[in-house]
Amino acid sequence: MSFDLTDKLVWVAGQHGMVGRAMMRRLEREPCALLLDPGRTAVDLRRQSEVEDWMAAQRPRIAFLTAGRVGGMYANDAFPADFLYDNLLIEANIIHAAYRTGVEKLLFFGSSCIYPRDAPQPIPEAALLTGPLERTNEAYAVAKIAGIKLCQAYRRQHGCDFISAMPTNLYGPGDNFHPETSHVPAALLRRFHEAKMARAAEVVVWGSGTPRREFLYVDDLADAGIHLLRHYSGESHINIGAGYDVTIAEFAEHIKRCVGFEGRIVYDRSRPDGTPRKLLDSRRIQALGWSATTPLDEGLKRYYDWFLSNQGKLRETVIEAATSK
Ligand code: GDP
Numbered sequence: 001m002s003f004d005l006t007d008k009l010v011w012v013a014g015q016h017g018m019v020g021r022a023m024m025r026r027l028e029r030e031p032c033a034l035l036l037d038p039g040r041t042a043v044d045l046r047r048q049s050e051v052e053d054w055m056a057a058q059r060p061r062i063a064f065l066t067a068g069r070v071g072g073m074y075a076n077d078a079f080p081a082d083f084l085y086d087n088l089l090i091e092a093n094i095i096h097a098a099y100r101t102g103v104e105k106l107l108f109f110g111s112s113c114i115y116p117r118d119a120p121q122p123i124p125e126a127a128l129l130t131g132p133l134e135r136t137n138e139a140y141a142v143a144k145i146a147g148i149k150l151c152q153a154y155r156r157q158h159g160c161d162f163i164s165a166m167p168t169n170l171y172g173p174g175d176n177f178h179p180e181t182s183h184v185p186a187a188l189l190r191r192f193h194e195a196k197m198a199r200a201a202e203v204v205v206w207g208s209g210t211p212r213r214e215f216l217y218v219d220d221l222a223d224a225g226i227h228l229l230r231h232y233s234g235e236s237h238i239n240i241g242a243g244y245d246v247t248i249a250e251f252a253e254h255i256k257r258c259v260g261f262e263g264r265i266v267y268d269r270s271r272p273d274g275t276p277r278k279l280l281d282s283r284r285i286q287a288l289g290w291s292a293t294t295p296l297d298e299g300l301k302r303y304y305d306w307f308l309s310n311q312g313k314l315r316e317t318v319i320e321a322a323t324s325k
Pocket residue numbers: 071072073074113137169181182183184185187188204205206207208211213248271272273274275278
Protein backbone atom coordinates (compact mmCIF):
# COMPACT_ATOMS: atom_id res chain seq x y z
CA MET A 1 0.00 0.00 0.00
CA SER A 2 1.49 3.32 -0.95
CA PHE A 3 0.84 6.58 0.91
CA ASP A 4 -1.52 8.83 -1.07
CA LEU A 5 -0.78 12.53 -1.57
CA THR A 6 -4.00 13.30 -3.46
CA ASP A 7 -5.60 16.61 -2.41
CA LYS A 8 -3.42 16.81 0.70
CA LEU A 9 -1.85 20.04 1.91
CA VAL A 10 1.95 19.70 1.88
CA TRP A 11 4.41 21.95 3.70
CA VAL A 12 8.04 21.96 2.66
CA ALA A 13 9.69 23.61 5.65
CA GLY A 14 12.71 25.48 4.29
CA GLN A 15 11.40 25.89 0.75
CA HIS A 16 13.87 28.65 -0.11
CA GLY A 17 16.91 26.43 0.44
CA MET A 18 18.38 24.18 -2.24
CA VAL A 19 16.65 20.98 -1.07
CA GLY A 20 13.36 22.74 -0.30
CA ARG A 21 13.25 24.35 -3.73
CA ALA A 22 13.89 20.99 -5.40
CA MET A 23 11.10 19.42 -3.31
CA MET A 24 8.71 22.20 -4.41
CA ARG A 25 9.65 21.64 -8.09
CA ARG A 26 9.06 17.91 -7.73
CA LEU A 27 5.78 18.32 -5.81
CA GLU A 28 4.33 20.45 -8.59
CA ARG A 29 3.97 17.19 -10.54
CA GLU A 30 1.89 15.63 -7.74
CA PRO A 31 -1.88 16.00 -7.20
CA CYS A 32 -1.43 17.78 -3.85
CA ALA A 33 -1.71 21.37 -2.61
CA LEU A 34 1.42 23.28 -1.59
CA LEU A 35 1.62 25.46 1.48
CA LEU A 36 3.87 28.50 1.14
CA ASP A 37 6.48 29.10 3.82
CA PRO A 38 5.41 31.84 6.22
CA GLY A 39 8.74 33.65 5.81
CA ARG A 40 11.31 34.31 8.48
CA THR A 41 9.83 37.56 9.74
CA ALA A 42 6.38 36.03 10.29
CA VAL A 43 7.55 32.75 11.85
CA ASP A 44 10.99 32.14 13.29
CA LEU A 45 11.32 28.34 13.16
CA ARG A 46 13.50 28.49 16.29
CA ARG A 47 10.57 29.79 18.35
CA GLN A 48 8.28 27.00 19.51
CA SER A 49 5.10 29.03 20.01
CA GLU A 50 5.42 30.67 16.58
CA VAL A 51 5.81 27.27 14.88
CA GLU A 52 2.95 25.68 16.82
CA ASP A 53 0.56 28.56 16.23
CA TRP A 54 1.33 28.66 12.51
CA MET A 55 1.00 24.90 12.02
CA ALA A 56 -2.22 24.79 14.05
CA ALA A 57 -3.66 27.53 11.83
CA GLN A 58 -2.48 26.08 8.50
CA ARG A 59 -2.93 22.35 9.24
CA PRO A 60 -0.58 20.77 6.68
CA ARG A 61 -1.19 17.01 6.32
CA ILE A 62 2.28 16.20 5.04
CA ALA A 63 5.59 17.86 5.99
CA PHE A 64 9.05 17.72 4.46
CA LEU A 65 11.56 19.01 6.97
CA THR A 66 14.37 20.54 4.90
CA ALA A 67 14.77 23.71 7.00
CA GLY A 68 17.95 24.19 8.96
CA ARG A 69 21.29 25.90 9.09
CA VAL A 70 23.58 24.33 6.52
CA GLY A 71 27.09 25.06 5.30
CA GLY A 72 30.39 23.60 4.20
CA MET A 73 33.21 22.40 6.41
CA TYR A 74 34.54 25.88 7.16
CA ALA A 75 31.15 27.22 8.30
CA ASN A 76 30.48 24.13 10.39
CA ASP A 77 33.80 24.41 12.12
CA ALA A 78 33.65 28.17 12.69
CA PHE A 79 30.07 28.41 14.01
CA PRO A 80 29.33 25.21 15.95
CA ALA A 81 26.94 26.92 18.39
CA ASP A 82 24.76 28.22 15.54
CA PHE A 83 24.74 24.85 13.79
CA LEU A 84 23.80 22.92 16.92
CA TYR A 85 21.34 25.37 18.45
CA ASP A 86 19.44 26.37 15.31
CA ASN A 87 19.12 22.86 13.93
CA LEU A 88 18.03 21.34 17.25
CA LEU A 89 15.37 23.97 17.78
CA ILE A 90 14.02 23.92 14.22
CA GLU A 91 13.64 20.15 14.08
CA ALA A 92 12.30 19.80 17.63
CA ASN A 93 9.72 22.55 17.07
CA ILE A 94 8.49 21.22 13.73
CA ILE A 95 8.42 17.54 14.75
CA HIS A 96 6.60 18.28 18.00
CA ALA A 97 4.11 20.60 16.29
CA ALA A 98 3.58 17.98 13.57
CA TYR A 99 2.63 15.51 16.29
CA ARG A 100 0.34 18.03 18.04
CA THR A 101 -1.43 19.02 14.82
CA GLY A 102 -1.83 15.46 13.51
CA VAL A 103 0.46 15.60 10.47
CA GLU A 104 -0.10 12.26 8.70
CA LYS A 105 3.40 11.85 7.40
CA LEU A 106 6.65 13.75 7.92
CA LEU A 107 9.99 13.27 6.17
CA PHE A 108 13.02 14.65 7.98
CA PHE A 109 16.16 15.29 5.92
CA GLY A 110 19.51 14.71 7.59
CA SER A 111 22.97 14.37 6.13
CA SER A 112 25.64 11.74 5.57
CA CYS A 113 27.86 13.51 8.12
CA ILE A 114 25.84 11.79 10.89
CA TYR A 115 28.06 8.74 10.45
CA PRO A 116 31.33 8.09 12.29
CA ARG A 117 34.42 9.53 10.62
CA ASP A 118 35.87 6.05 10.16
CA ALA A 119 32.66 4.25 9.21
CA PRO A 120 32.91 1.24 6.87
CA GLN A 121 32.50 2.17 3.19
CA PRO A 122 30.00 2.19 1.61
CA ILE A 123 28.29 3.34 4.83
CA PRO A 124 25.23 1.30 5.84
CA GLU A 125 22.43 2.82 7.92
CA ALA A 126 23.54 0.55 10.81
CA ALA A 127 26.83 2.47 11.14
CA LEU A 128 25.03 5.26 13.03
CA LEU A 129 26.48 5.85 16.53
CA THR A 130 29.17 3.18 16.20
CA GLY A 131 32.15 5.54 16.54
CA PRO A 132 33.43 9.12 16.90
CA LEU A 133 32.24 11.80 14.45
CA GLU A 134 34.38 13.98 12.17
CA ARG A 135 35.37 16.94 14.35
CA THR A 136 34.80 19.69 11.75
CA ASN A 137 31.08 19.00 11.43
CA GLU A 138 30.28 17.44 14.78
CA ALA A 139 27.76 20.09 15.88
CA TYR A 140 25.67 19.72 12.72
CA ALA A 141 25.91 15.92 12.87
CA VAL A 142 24.77 15.77 16.51
CA ALA A 143 21.74 17.94 15.67
CA LYS A 144 20.84 15.73 12.71
CA ILE A 145 21.22 12.56 14.79
CA ALA A 146 18.85 14.10 17.34
CA GLY A 147 16.36 14.68 14.49
CA ILE A 148 16.44 11.00 13.51
CA LYS A 149 15.95 10.03 17.14
CA LEU A 150 13.04 12.45 17.50
CA CYS A 151 11.27 10.87 14.51
CA GLN A 152 11.84 7.40 16.00
CA ALA A 153 10.68 8.49 19.46
CA TYR A 154 7.44 10.07 18.19
CA ARG A 155 6.81 6.93 16.11
CA ARG A 156 7.32 4.67 19.14
CA GLN A 157 5.56 6.73 21.75
CA HIS A 158 2.80 8.34 19.69
CA GLY A 159 2.50 6.19 16.56
CA CYS A 160 3.44 9.10 14.27
CA ASP A 161 4.45 8.17 10.72
CA PHE A 162 7.65 10.23 10.80
CA ILE A 163 10.56 8.98 8.68
CA SER A 164 14.05 10.25 7.94
CA ALA A 165 16.33 10.31 4.92
CA MET A 166 20.10 10.81 4.89
CA PRO A 167 21.28 12.29 1.60
CA THR A 168 24.87 12.26 0.48
CA ASN A 169 26.69 15.48 -0.66
CA LEU A 170 24.30 17.50 -2.83
CA TYR A 171 24.57 20.06 -5.61
CA GLY A 172 22.10 21.80 -7.89
CA PRO A 173 20.02 24.93 -8.51
CA GLY A 174 19.56 27.15 -5.48
CA ASP A 175 22.85 26.17 -3.85
CA ASN A 176 24.71 28.56 -1.55
CA PHE A 177 27.56 30.16 -3.51
CA HIS A 178 29.33 31.98 -0.71
CA PRO A 179 33.09 31.39 -1.24
CA GLU A 180 33.78 30.44 2.39
CA THR A 181 30.57 28.93 3.74
CA SER A 182 29.51 26.88 0.70
CA HIS A 183 30.09 23.19 0.07
CA VAL A 184 32.69 22.07 -2.43
CA PRO A 185 30.47 21.93 -5.59
CA ALA A 186 29.32 25.56 -5.34
CA ALA A 187 32.73 26.80 -4.20
CA LEU A 188 34.50 25.17 -7.15
CA LEU A 189 31.88 25.96 -9.78
CA ARG A 190 32.10 29.61 -8.88
CA ARG A 191 35.90 29.67 -8.53
CA PHE A 192 36.48 27.95 -11.88
CA HIS A 193 33.97 30.23 -13.59
CA GLU A 194 35.53 33.38 -12.14
CA ALA A 195 39.03 32.14 -13.06
CA LYS A 196 37.87 31.50 -16.63
CA MET A 197 36.34 34.98 -16.91
CA ALA A 198 39.51 36.57 -15.49
CA ARG A 199 41.75 34.39 -17.69
CA ALA A 200 43.58 33.33 -14.51
CA ALA A 201 46.39 30.78 -14.75
CA GLU A 202 45.28 28.64 -11.81
CA VAL A 203 42.47 27.69 -9.47
CA VAL A 204 42.99 26.78 -5.82
CA VAL A 205 41.25 23.69 -4.44
CA TRP A 206 41.28 23.16 -0.67
CA GLY A 207 43.07 20.23 0.93
CA SER A 208 45.01 17.43 -0.75
CA GLY A 209 42.46 16.44 -3.42
CA THR A 210 42.45 12.86 -2.10
CA PRO A 211 39.23 12.74 0.00
CA ARG A 212 36.44 10.85 -1.71
CA ARG A 213 32.89 12.17 -1.92
CA GLU A 214 29.65 11.00 -3.49
CA PHE A 215 27.65 13.74 -5.24
CA LEU A 216 23.91 13.65 -5.88
CA TYR A 217 21.96 16.08 -8.07
CA VAL A 218 19.34 17.71 -5.84
CA ASP A 219 16.39 16.90 -8.15
CA ASP A 220 17.26 13.21 -7.77
CA LEU A 221 17.05 13.70 -4.01
CA ALA A 222 13.61 15.32 -4.32
CA ASP A 223 12.46 12.36 -6.38
CA ALA A 224 13.77 9.99 -3.70
CA GLY A 225 11.90 12.03 -1.06
CA ILE A 226 8.58 11.48 -2.85
CA HIS A 227 9.41 7.81 -3.31
CA LEU A 228 10.10 7.34 0.40
CA LEU A 229 6.99 9.26 1.37
CA ARG A 230 4.93 6.90 -0.77
CA HIS A 231 6.64 3.60 -0.06
CA TYR A 232 8.43 3.71 3.30
CA SER A 233 7.18 3.77 6.88
CA GLY A 234 9.87 2.53 9.21
CA GLU A 235 12.02 3.49 12.17
CA SER A 236 15.40 3.37 10.50
CA HIS A 237 16.64 6.37 8.56
CA ILE A 238 17.29 5.64 4.86
CA ASN A 239 20.42 6.57 2.90
CA ILE A 240 20.06 8.38 -0.42
CA GLY A 241 23.15 8.36 -2.62
CA ALA A 242 24.25 8.29 -6.24
CA GLY A 243 25.95 4.92 -5.78
CA TYR A 244 29.57 5.90 -6.55
CA ASP A 245 32.17 8.38 -5.33
CA VAL A 246 35.06 10.37 -6.83
CA THR A 247 38.15 12.01 -5.34
CA ILE A 248 38.02 15.77 -4.84
CA ALA A 249 40.77 15.98 -7.51
CA GLU A 250 38.58 14.07 -9.98
CA PHE A 251 35.60 16.21 -9.03
CA ALA A 252 37.65 19.37 -9.66
CA GLU A 253 38.55 18.01 -13.13
CA HIS A 254 34.84 17.42 -13.87
CA ILE A 255 34.04 21.02 -12.91
CA LYS A 256 37.01 22.38 -14.83
CA ARG A 257 35.80 20.58 -17.95
CA CYS A 258 32.18 21.63 -17.44
CA VAL A 259 33.12 25.31 -17.05
CA GLY A 260 35.77 25.24 -19.78
CA PHE A 261 38.65 26.55 -17.66
CA GLU A 262 42.02 25.90 -19.27
CA GLY A 263 44.52 26.72 -16.51
CA ARG A 264 46.08 24.63 -13.71
CA ILE A 265 44.62 23.28 -10.49
CA VAL A 266 46.69 23.80 -7.33
CA TYR A 267 45.98 22.32 -3.90
CA ASP A 268 46.03 24.37 -0.69
CA ARG A 269 47.09 21.82 1.88
CA SER A 270 46.73 24.32 4.73
CA ARG A 271 42.96 23.78 4.36
CA PRO A 272 41.53 20.65 6.01
CA ASP A 273 40.47 17.55 4.09
CA GLY A 274 37.69 16.61 6.50
CA THR A 275 36.38 13.04 6.41
CA PRO A 276 38.60 10.82 4.20
CA ARG A 277 35.70 9.12 2.45
CA LYS A 278 31.91 9.37 2.44
CA LEU A 279 30.07 6.91 0.21
CA LEU A 280 26.63 5.78 1.29
CA ASP A 281 25.33 2.26 1.00
CA SER A 282 22.03 2.99 -0.77
CA ARG A 283 20.83 -0.58 -1.15
CA ARG A 284 17.82 -0.08 1.11
CA ILE A 285 16.27 2.65 -1.03
CA GLN A 286 17.21 0.69 -4.15
CA ALA A 287 15.35 -2.29 -2.74
CA LEU A 288 12.33 0.02 -2.37
CA GLY A 289 12.52 0.67 -6.11
CA TRP A 290 14.44 3.97 -6.40
CA SER A 291 17.88 4.82 -7.78
CA ALA A 292 19.56 8.05 -8.87
CA THR A 293 19.25 8.82 -12.58
CA THR A 294 21.31 11.98 -13.24
CA PRO A 295 24.92 11.24 -14.23
CA LEU A 296 27.51 13.60 -12.68
CA ASP A 297 28.43 15.39 -15.93
CA GLU A 298 24.78 15.89 -16.86
CA GLY A 299 23.96 17.24 -13.38
CA LEU A 300 26.98 19.57 -13.46
CA LYS A 301 25.95 20.89 -16.87
CA ARG A 302 22.47 21.74 -15.55
CA TYR A 303 24.06 23.24 -12.42
CA TYR A 304 26.35 25.48 -14.46
CA ASP A 305 23.53 26.53 -16.83
CA TRP A 306 21.47 27.50 -13.80
CA PHE A 307 24.43 29.37 -12.28
CA LEU A 308 24.97 31.32 -15.52
CA SER A 309 21.34 32.31 -15.84
CA ASN A 310 21.11 33.37 -12.20
CA GLN A 311 24.16 35.63 -12.02
CA GLY A 312 23.45 38.58 -9.78
CA LYS A 313 20.81 36.75 -7.73
CA LEU A 314 22.85 33.88 -6.38
CA ARG A 315 22.23 32.89 -2.79
CA GLU A 316 25.28 33.60 -0.66
CA THR A 317 24.63 32.64 2.91
CA VAL A 318 27.08 34.39 5.19
CA ILE A 319 27.02 32.85 8.62
CA GLU A 320 27.75 35.46 11.25
CA ALA A 321 28.85 34.43 14.70
CA ALA A 322 26.18 34.46 17.39
CA THR A 323 23.18 34.75 15.08
CA SER A 324 21.13 32.66 17.50
CA LYS A 325 20.37 35.43 19.93
P1 GDP B 1 32.12 17.77 3.66
O1 GDP B 1 31.75 16.76 2.62
O2 GDP B 1 31.21 17.78 4.83
O3 GDP B 1 33.56 17.60 4.08
O4 GDP B 1 31.93 19.22 3.04
P2 GDP B 1 32.59 20.17 1.95
O5 GDP B 1 31.74 20.13 0.74
O6 GDP B 1 32.78 21.51 2.59
O7 GDP B 1 34.05 19.59 1.60
C1 GDP B 1 34.24 18.43 0.86
C2 GDP B 1 35.69 18.26 0.47
O8 GDP B 1 36.01 19.21 -0.55
C3 GDP B 1 36.74 18.45 1.58
O9 GDP B 1 37.74 17.47 1.45
C4 GDP B 1 37.33 19.83 1.26
O10 GDP B 1 38.67 19.96 1.70
C5 GDP B 1 37.26 19.82 -0.26
N1 GDP B 1 37.29 21.15 -0.88
C6 GDP B 1 38.13 21.53 -1.89
N2 GDP B 1 37.95 22.81 -2.21
C7 GDP B 1 36.93 23.28 -1.42
C8 GDP B 1 36.29 24.55 -1.31
O11 GDP B 1 36.61 25.51 -1.98
N3 GDP B 1 35.27 24.63 -0.40
C9 GDP B 1 34.88 23.56 0.36
N4 GDP B 1 33.87 23.71 1.22
N5 GDP B 1 35.51 22.36 0.30
C10 GDP B 1 36.51 22.21 -0.59
